[in-house]
Each structure stands twice: as structure tokens, then as C-alpha cells.
Amino acid sequence: MTGPELQGTASSQSASAPSQKILDVGCGQNKYPGAIGIDSNPRSNADVIHDLGVPPYPFADNEFDEIICRHVIEHVPDVMSFVSELHRITKPGGLIKIVTPHYSNPDWPTDPTHRNHFNSYSFTCFMPTRTPFPFYTTVELRSRRTYVSLANLWRVLGLEWLTNLDQHWPAFRFTRKFWEFYLSNIFRGKELHFEFEVVK
Numbered sequence: 001m002t003g004p005e006l007q008g009t010a011s012s013q014s015a016s017a018p019s020q021k022i023l024d025v026g027c028g029q030n031k032y033p034g035a036i037g038i039d040s041n042p043r044s045n046a047d048v049i050h051d052l053g054v055p056p057y058p059f060a061d062n063e064f065d066e067i068i069c070r071h072v073i074e075h076v077p078d079v080m081s082f083v084s085e086l087h088r089i090t091k092p093g094g095l096i097k098i099v100t101p102h103y104s105n106p107d108w109p110t111d112p113t114h115r116n117h118f119n120s121y122s123f124t125c126f127m128p129t130r131t132p133f134p135f136y137t138t139v140e141l142r143s144r145r146t147y148v149s150l151a152n153l154w155r156v157l158g159l160e161w162l163t164n165l166d167q168h169w170p171a172f173r174f175t176r177k178f179w180e181f182y183l184s185n186i187f188r189g190k191e192l193h194f195e196f197e198v199v200k
Contacts (some may be wrong), residue, residue, distance in 0.1 A: 020065040025086065026052060026072030035068065053077045055085040062091045062200075070099045074108075074116045080137060083126065087139045092200040096141065098123075102148055102189030118192055120146050120176050126196075141196040148176060149190040159187050 027037030031045045038057065039046035050057055053076055067086050076082040086096050101108050103117035124130045126141040147167060150160040163179045165172035179187065 021063065022066045022068065023059070023064045023089070025067055025069045026075070032068050052082065055081055057085055057089060059089045061088055063089050064094060065091055066095045066097070068097050071101070073098055074100050074114045074118070077115065079116055080125075083123070083141075084137065084139045087126075087141070087198055087200075090198040092198060094198045095144070096194075096196045096198060098192075098194040098196070100192050100194075102184070102192050104184040104189045105151075105191070106188060119180050120148060120192065121180075123194060123196070140199040142199050143194070144197050145193070145195040146176075147193040148179075149193070151188045151190050154187045 022032060022035040024032040024035040024037045025039075027035070027039050027046050028041070028044050031037040036048065037044070037046040038048040038050055038052070040049065040051045040053075042049050048058060052072065067090055069086065073079060073082060083096075090096055100116075100118050101114075103119050108114055108117070123141065123143075125133045125136045126139055127143060128134065128140060145167075147164050148160075149155065150163060154160060159179075163176050165175045180189075
């Protein structure tokens, strides 16, 4: 299946290449500009209607330069299968960008279709050098960025900046782990932002 390519300034938002083929997975009614949209809901603005819990998706291997997945992965029935399918249809070196609620977000139960909780380390099983579960999958991702946003009050007080110190100094990655282990039940998280490079 083919679709439009991003041109000009739109491509600069996602990569340095002159044109990029982008897929917005679970696009809903807010499809990323210039992207192909796939969603299971026929009332969405998707170009392709497909149940995201049923692989394979109707795309070729290595078709996309970038996949955007905003507030979708918490809904799917099988996270491992979902990530494996995104990996399949992304080019080697392509990007998968995921936004999902942090497990401590008190708004998570508001949506009865939510199934899955995540923290900063939920995707290490796809990173051979970091995973405690090397037998789960052969799909490999390389972490490019992990960022957690906090509830508004804690952001104003600077706790979000402290939690994400590794964005400026990678050696300070332990600050996020300390927050998740000991503080997140008080200083609640809001969203997790992941950017992964596909390794094949």
C-alpha cells in the first residue's frame, strides 16, 4: 500500500531526509499532517481502517521511515505483537515514536478501553543490552529518547526537569528511576514520550 510523502517543511519535523513516509497509527480524528493514518474506528480520519489488534497490518515490510503512535499502545490487546508489527513495517534505521500515559497517571482509569500500564523501562525487552527478559523477542529497538511529563503542579515546581535530567546529561538517567521507584505515587506522572530507532 502506498501513500503520500511529506515534502518541504513537513519533513523537517521528523528527519533530515528530503522526504519521509510517515504512518500515524491509531490516528483518530487528529492525523499527523502529511501522514498516512490507520485506525480501527471508521469515524476517524484514517486512510486505512484496520483492527490494530489483528496483525499483519496491510503494509509491506520496511515501508515507513517513521511511525507515530499517540495514545494507542495502552489500548491494544497484545503489546509485544503490536510493537513487532510496527518494527516489521518500519525501515531499518527508521523511527517509532510512542506517547502513552505513565502508569501513575490518575486519569488512566477514566478510559475504560485502557488495557496496559507503562513506565520508563517497559520497552527494554526490545533492547538486547538492557533487557532482563532476552527470551521475549528477537525484535530490536535502539532508544533515542525517553521523557516523562509530570502532572502540572509538579512541572511548575521543577520536578519534571529533575526527573528528566538525562535529557541534558545522560549519566543522570538514575533520577528518573529514583522518581519511579520512590516518588511517583506522590509526584504523579502524566505522559511517557519514547523515540526508538529500528534495528534490523
